[in-house]
């Protein structure tokens with residue numbers, strides 16, 4: 001059972017379509033209270049549907065039927081402006097700027113409860129649960145490499161390819177392998193206009209200990225598995 005406290009934000013407008021995607025964020029501010037204030041400040045012109053505190057408290061800021069303003073310039077599966085079709089969840093964490101840290105257990109349990117409830121109610125597919133960095137790789141790092149996507153996947157609420165459990169990187173990709181990796185990333189939903197930024201976002205999800213470095217066979221194997229098991233509907 002999940003207890004949700006109303007904390008209405010004035011920052012919302014009309015959706016183009018019903019939501020069929022969930023976007024996870026971190027707040028990236030010093031405290032959860034400061035983040036909640038900002039997301040409810042008319043002048044800030046930002047919001048999310050939900051905010052989850054580190055102690056697991058869940059706040060609802062915007063009705064799911066309305067469009068919240070969390071994704072900004074974004075692209076997934078060749079669709080842009082994803083506020084139109086997504087539910088945004090802000091997870092309290094200082095982020096890379098203010099002291100990025102592990103997401104505590106009560107908070108992760110609340111993320112699972114909330115995302116589980118949304119996916120069941122709206123029949124949203126697991127591959128449509130993504131991070132902000134996945135849909136805005138040149139601008140965003142959140143929820144970041146400390147977010148436990150594997151745990152979420154074990155609960156049936158996100159994807160986790162078997163190839164991501166292997167540590168061995170394998171050889172550097174040749175130009176052909178490089179092109180195949182880019183194709184697999186696009187088939188998974190990513191916009192590859194900036195390939196380096198996209199690869200980094202992809203690694204935050206699936207190779208979180210290895211954000212840097214040239215594309216290797218492990219990247220391709222993971223991307224190929226994602227594209228095969230959870231193809232984006234392009």
Ligand SMILES: [Zn+2]
Nearest residue numbers: 025026132142
């Ligand atoms: Zn974000």
